[in-house]
Amino acid sequence: MQRVAGAVVGSAVGDALGAPFEFGAAGEFSARFPASSPGLARADPGIASEMCGGRGWESGEATDDTQMAVLVGRSLVERGGLDLPDMFARFQRWATSNPKDIGLQTESVLTNGMPWDLAAALHFRTNRFAAGNGSLMRATTSAVFFARDGREATMAAARRIAALTHGDRAAWEGTAVFHELIRIALTGADPLEAVGDTLSEVHPDHRDRYTTVLDPKWHPDDATEFNGAVWPCLGSALWALRTTRTFEDALRAAVDLGGDTDTVAAVTGGLAGAVYGLPAVPTRWTDRLHVPLPGSTEPSLGLSELLSLAEELAGR
Numbered sequence: 001m002q003r004v005a006g007a008v009v010g011s012a013v014g015d016a017l018g019a020p021f022e023f024g025a026a027g028e029f030s031a032r033f034p035a036s037s038p039g040l041a042r043a044d045p046g047i048a049s050e051m052c053g054g055r056g057w058e059s060g061e062a063t064d065d066t067q068m069a070v071l072v073g074r075s076l077v078e079r080g081g082l083d084l085p086d087m088f089a090r091f092q093r094w095a096t097s098n099p100k101d102i103g104l105q106t107e108s109v110l111t112n113g114m115p116w117d118l119a120a121a122l123h124f125r126t127n128r129f130a131a132g133n134g135s136l137m138r139a140t141t142s143a144v145f146f147a148r149d150g151r152e153a154t155m156a157a158a159r160r161i162a163a164l165t166h167g168d169r170a171a172w173e174g175t176a177v178f179h180e181l182i183r184i185a186l187t188g189a190d191p192l193e194a195v196g197d198t199l200s201e202v203h204p205d206h207r208d209r210y211t212t213v214l215d216p217k218w219h220p221d222d223a224t225e226f227n228g229a230v231w232p233c234l235g236s237a238l239w240a241l242r243t244t245r246t247f248e249d250a251l252r253a254a255v256d257l258g259g260d261t262d263t264v265a266a267v268t269g270g271l272a273g274a275v276y277g278l279p280a281v282p283t284r285w286t287d288r289l290h291v292p293l294p295g296s297t298e299p300s301l302g303l304s305e306l307l308s309l310a311e312e313l314a315g316r
């Protein structure tokens, strides 16, 4: 349960931690928050922690990554399993309620008026580029929910949920790999040791590219795309986990890469949270954490509501 809670909360924490640094340069985070003085900003002594807000985000405010993850999780819990039309309808209600942030492709798919089982495929047919990290970013809740069903089932569910908004199979496969690595981590095993086995379950057309970015020798500087694409996003999360020894340092490394910092850190936080468990998530990062839910009359979710969701996902 500590790993389940760590994954759900860890992903939200990464999202909120990275949001103020989105599209920034590499090294911006550590320049502002040196590792030697955790929580204290060099330039802003008045800021109590790295959960600093900025670029339109409040301190501790989670973005679309976590908002969509909550929609996925609630659909699974309330419907008692995978109900794709229900999940798509929740996405649509959210997308048309003016969220502060929404991926371009996700917005287009959710508002093009097409039915749930055609919208993403039609978008892919006309746009081709559809391998963004937008299905990977929201996958921690579904990964937790399907973990107990085993490798094949969790990877299959990941692909179907990804396909709601992403027509490119590359996005499905990356999300499926993430689901499986979370499943491994929740058993207490090392997901980094399971990469090889997991790659053997990736669709053959996509195996080579994932083999490249998940290789222990791969570095985020080797990426051939912006880290808003699914391959370097997943590769960077694995790199951050592999090259650090604590939850905190993994997230620092992820945000410090610059670029799509909220999503890279959300993916890293899901994995690192599953590996290290909730006690490893610094309380100075969770005390202001909140997840607004556009399209709902509910107030923002805080830590206790996220913990309740984690419990429901695990205890179905």
Ligand SMILES: [Mg+2]
Pocket (backbone or CB within 6 Å): 063, 064, 065, 101, 262, 263
């Ligand atoms: Mg975001």
